[in-house]
Amino acid sequence: MDPISLDDLRAAEQLVRRAMPPTPAFAWPLLAERFGLDVVVKHENHTPTGAFKVRGGLVYMDRLVRERPEVRGIVSATRGNHGQSLAFAARKAGLEAVIVVPHGNSVEKNAAMRAFGATLVEHGRDFDEARDHAVALARERGYEFAASFQRDLVLGVATYALELFTDHPDLDVVYVPIGLGSGICGVITARDLLGLKTEVVAVVAENAPAYARSLAAGHVVETNTAASFADGMAVRIPNAEALAMIAAGAARCVTVDEDAIASAMRIYWTDTHNAAEGAGAAALAALGREAQALKGRKAGVILSGQNVDLAIMAEVMAGRTPQAA
Incomplete structure (x- = not known):
């Protein structure tokens, strides 16, 4: 991946700003009482799509339209x-978006993608099989394949980290969930460009441990399944480029189980009255594991998204832990 400069990041921030305002970063008092330290939540659930990734999509599409105006559409998996x-x-760019999702994907996320104008294709048992089909479909249709990890996406989502670190440059540590890796790589990039010493902690789901195993091994380790109800983290095959950036820039990796993720979703609701999907709550779950060792420090957590199906949210709020689809 080509290096990202601070000028690049500030230009991306201005591009994103045309579509959405900065998201809030609030220090909630009930979270401080619960964990015994200052906890700043970066509310990426407050974007036009309910999740942080919209930033990367805007930067990606802007470059694509400028550099390849002949492209008629894009295909991706998600x-x-x-x-x-x-x-x-x-x-916004006037292009067609064909999105491949695995069978059994979130009903409400599927509905939202269609509402935003996507043509939806269901294929495969998980994200990785859907991605393979998306590559073939892009080739067949003559469309651009939009990978889930690339420079444009890292640059775009790094704008939320720029906002967070501008508002709270004194953060000692920030917890970031890993799906394919653009979010945490964006946080690492922004921190380094700003010259901060904030520890960045990677968070993975116990039932989708590919990145944790890969970081421990020092190379990509694939898993056979990624059976977490936190579907935004359910990846079997890590991206090698993302893995290298995380290995170089993250202080450590924390693994959280399904019960802890469900508990963190309930905590977000009771303590902040914000909805969080599984991946969005994972960072708070990881903070909870380490809170005792963080006394006297200031921590940030990324609430990366709120797009959870009603049935799953109802099960969580009833005190149960959902099973992966």
């Missing part, structure tokens, strides 16, 4: 938030 991002940005 569990939901990346697809909503691309559909949102493609509609």
Whole structure:
């Protein structure tokens, strides 16, 4: 991936700003009472698509239209938030967006992607199989394949980290969930460009441990399944470029189980009255694991998205932990 400069990041911030205002970063007092330290929540659930990825979609589509005006459409694979991002940005750019999702994908995320203008294709048992089909479909239709990890996406989502670190440059540590890796790589990029010493902690789901295993091994380790109800983290095959950036820039990796993720979703509701999808709550779950060791420090958590189906949210709020689809 070509290097990203601070000028690049500030230009991306201005581009994103045309479509949405900065998202809030609030220090909630009930979270401080619960964990015994200052906790700043970066509310990426407050974007036009309900998740952080919209930023990357806007930057990607802007470059594509400028550099390749002959392109008529894009194809990508997603569990939901990346697809909503691309559909949102493609509609603004006047391009078709074909999004491939695995069978059994979130009903409400599928509906949102269609509402943003995407043509939805269901294929495969998980994200990785959907991605393989999306590559073939892009070739067949003569469309651009929009990968889920690339420079444009990292640059775009790094704008939320720029906002967070501008508002709270004194953060000692920030917890970031990993799906394919654009979010945490954006946070690492912004921190380094601003010359801050904030620790960045990677968070993975215990039932989707590919990145945790890969970081421990020092190379890409694939898994056979990624059976987490936190579908935004359910990846079997890590991206090698993302893995290298995380290995170089993250202080450590914390694994959280399904019960802890569900509990963090309930905590977000009771303590902040914000909805969080599984991946969006994972960072708070990881903070909860380490809160005792963080006394006297200031922590940030990324609430990366809120796009959770009603049935799953109802089960969580009833005190149960959902099973992966």
